Amino acid sequence: MTLGAYIGIKLIPFTISILSKLISNAFILKEIFLVFKRKVGFRDFFIGNLIISVTCLLPLFMVKYLFAYPQALSSATNSFLLFANPLNLFLYYLVFKSIFKIPDKITLIALEWTIVLQYLSIILFMIFRNVWTGILERDVRRLHMSDSDLLAMISVNLVAFLVWFILKKIISRFKFFLELPYDYPEGDIKREILNSFISVLTIYVILVSVGLLAISEYRISMKVDKVILFGLLFLMFSYRLLDQFWKQRIRIMEWQTKTTNAYVGSLIQAANDFRGIKHDFYNILQTYDGYLATDDIKGMKEYHKRLVQITKKVGSTLEITEAFSARKAVYSLFDIKADRAENLGVQFQTRQVELLCDVDMNDLDLCRILSNLLDNAIEAAMGSKERRMQLSCKKESDSYIMVEVENSTFEEVNVHQVLQSGFTTKEKHSGQGLYIVYQIINTYPECSIRIEHQNQSFSVVITFPCKEV
Numbered sequence: 064m065t066l067g068a069y070i071g072i073k074l075i076p077f078t079i080s081i082l083s084k085l086i087s088n089a090f091i092l093k094e095i096f097l098v099f100k101r102k103v104g105f106r107d108f109f110i111g112n113l114i115i116s117v118t119c120l121l122p123l124f125m126v127k128y129l130f131a132y133p134q135a136l137s138s139a140t141n142s143f144l145l146f147a148n149p150l151n152l153f154l155y156y157l158v159f160k161s162i163f164k165i166p167d168k169i170t171l172i173a174l175e176w177t178i179v180l181q182y183l184s185i186i187l188f189m190i191f192r193n194v195w196t197g198i199l200e201r202d203v204r205r206l207h208m209s210d211s212d213l214l215a216m217i218s219v220n221l222v223a224f225l226v227w228f229i230l231k232k233i234i235s236r237f238k239f240f241l242e243l244p245y246d247y248p249e250g251d252i253k254r255e256i257l258n259s260f261i262s263v264l265t266i267y268v269i270l271v272s273v274g275l276l277a278i279s280e281y282r283i284s285m286k287v288d289k290v291i292l293f294g295l296l297f298l299m300f301s302y303r304l305l306d307q308f309w310k311q312r313i314r315i316m317e318w319q320t321k322t323t324n325a326y327v328g329s330l331i332q333a334a335n336d337f338r339g340i341k342h343d344f345y346n347i348l349q350t351y352d353g354y355l356a357t358d359d360i361k362g363m364k365e366y367h368k369r370l371v372q373i374t375k376k377v378g379s380t381l382e383i384t385e386a387f388s389a390r391k392a393v394y395s396l397f398d399i400k401a402d403r404a405e406n407l408g409v410q411f412q413t414r415q416v417e418l419l420c421d422v423d424m425n426d427l428d429l430c431r432i433l434s435n436l437l438d439n440a441i442e443a444a445m446g447s448k449e450r451r452m453q454l455s456c457k458k459e460s461d462s463y464i465m466v467e468v469e470n471s472t473f474e475e476v477n478v479h480q481v482l483q484s485g486f487t488t489k490e491k492h493s494g495q496g497l498y499i500v501y502q503i504i505n506t507y508p509e510c511s512i513r514i515e516h517q518n519q520s521f522s523v524v525i526t527f528p529c530k531e532v
Contacts, residue, residue: 077124083216084116090223091180095173097234098241098308102508103163111162118154119147119181146271147181149264156256166506167252168243172311175259179300182270184219186297191215241311242425242506266300319427323392392426393419393433400437404452409444414455418464422527424510428503433468435500436523440470443521447471462529463509469522476516497523 089112096103103111152174159170192215199211233239273296354363397416404411422429433454440452452470459465500523504510509528515521 077120079213080120080124080216081116083220084120085112086220087184087223088112088116088119088181090220090227091177091184094180094227094230095176097231098239099165099169099173100240100242100506100508101163101165101169107162107164111158114158114162115151115155115177118151122148146185146267147178149178149260149267152178152256152260152263166243171252171255171259172241172307174256175262176304176307178263179266179304182266183297183300184223186270186300187219187222188215190297191218239308241308241315243315270296319425323426390420390426390429392430396430396434396437400434400441404437404441404444407441407445408450409441410449410451411441412451412453414453416454416456418456418458419466421458421529422464422466423530424507424527428506432500432503432525435497436468439497439523440468440521443472444470447473447519449519458529459526464527464529465524466527467522467524469520472516472519472521476521500525 089108092103092108092112092115155174155177156170159165159173160167165173192211195211195214195218199214350366351363354360354366397413401411419429419433437452437454444450444452447470449471452468455467455469457465457467501512504512504525507528511526513524513526515524
């Protein structure tokens with residue numbers, strides 16, 4: 064037999080194993096992306112999945128099928144090479160970052176999940192292989208792929224599909240998503256990767272040690288003992304994944320609560336301002352009486368003009384406060400931006416802003432988007448003749464809400480460049496506002512953004528998904 068024919072024959076089991084691994088890893092990656100609400104294109108998904116699958120199986124294939132190793136070392140070699148090498152963690156980091164284009168703060172959490180879930184799939188494979196071997200009564204220690212191996216692969220893929228299908232329904236129904244807000248702190252990347260590597264290495268050592276024990280026939284000879292042993296490992300590592308998930312959700316909720324409280328502080332200040340005006344109402348009447356007593360009509364008109372401006376502001380504040388009773392953080396943001404616009408002489412109008420309460424997005428990300436859009440609108444309107452801006456909302460259907468921030472402008476704007484990092488038409492300005500908005504929108508698959516500029520008017524239109532009733 065020629066060398067080419069020999070390698071060709073040996074490649075058949077490797078190809079079958081790769082196809083099986085591609086399928087099981089596809090369900091693993093889809094589950095991870097579903098939890099983080101990320102979408103990856105088919106081409107990038109396939110390339111990344113192929114790299115992960117090949118690096119997982121290639122060492123075992125090269126030793127087991129291309130090279131002849133001593134039969135006395137078969138148990139140890141098989142145990143060491145069966146489970147994905149913990150060093151793959153660093154390669155997977157590059158795959159997630161460069162191919163899947165996942166942000167670091169998501170990648171660092173997903174890395175360990177990917178390898179541990181691979182470990183779980185291999186444990187399932189070993190359980191099914193033992194079960195099918197007992198049923199078929201075949202010897203699995205031959206150099207070519209046995210029927211029990213094929214049946215075990217099919218069984219693992221069927222289980223992976225069923226688990227993915229069930230979890231997809233549960234996650235979507237009960238919203239068990241792990242959304243990381245745009246400004247969620249990333250921490251020290253090197254330290255986080257090192258911690259994940261140590262965790263994966265610890266699990267690998269446990270699996271290899273137990274594998275050596277289970278594979279060695281002179282120590283454990285009953286196939287049912289192997290099934291129970293690996294079943295317990297399966298439950299233990301599954302618990303670890305769930306524990307990581309809930310702890311991360313708690314950390315995110317604590318951080319969001321802390322950040323939201325900063326916005327609510329301005330709401331308290333606005334309420335104090337209103338109480339001050341109410342307290343001074345009697346003094347206002349006395350002031351009118353003083354102007355009438357001295358027949359100072361001109362002075363009274365000036366005083367009345369200033370008073371009307373303040374009253375309009377308070378009336379608008381009360382109207383917005385009632386509309387945003389369910390999202391006080393958004394109201395606080397509105398109050399701050401309305402104050403800024405008024406102080407800079409920019410007319411700020413709103414239409415149907417109460418619809419923002421129905422936007423399906425956490426308060427922090429929504430406030431970040433609105434804050435950057437309103438700041439940009441105020442600064443652009445200041446340099447225009449009309450000095451006006453408007454925030455309007457419109458419900459396009461039962462599923463989507465369109466939000467438009469429009470402002471007058473004094474110069475032409477290249478709508479194809481405004482979303483790029485660092486682009487600005489203002490002096491001493493970072494040019495990050497719209498880029499930040501664009502980055503946040505990209506983390507929500509159902510959101511879209513559109514830029515328009517015509518007739519000295521610039522507008523940003525964003526489509527948000529509605530909350531489920």
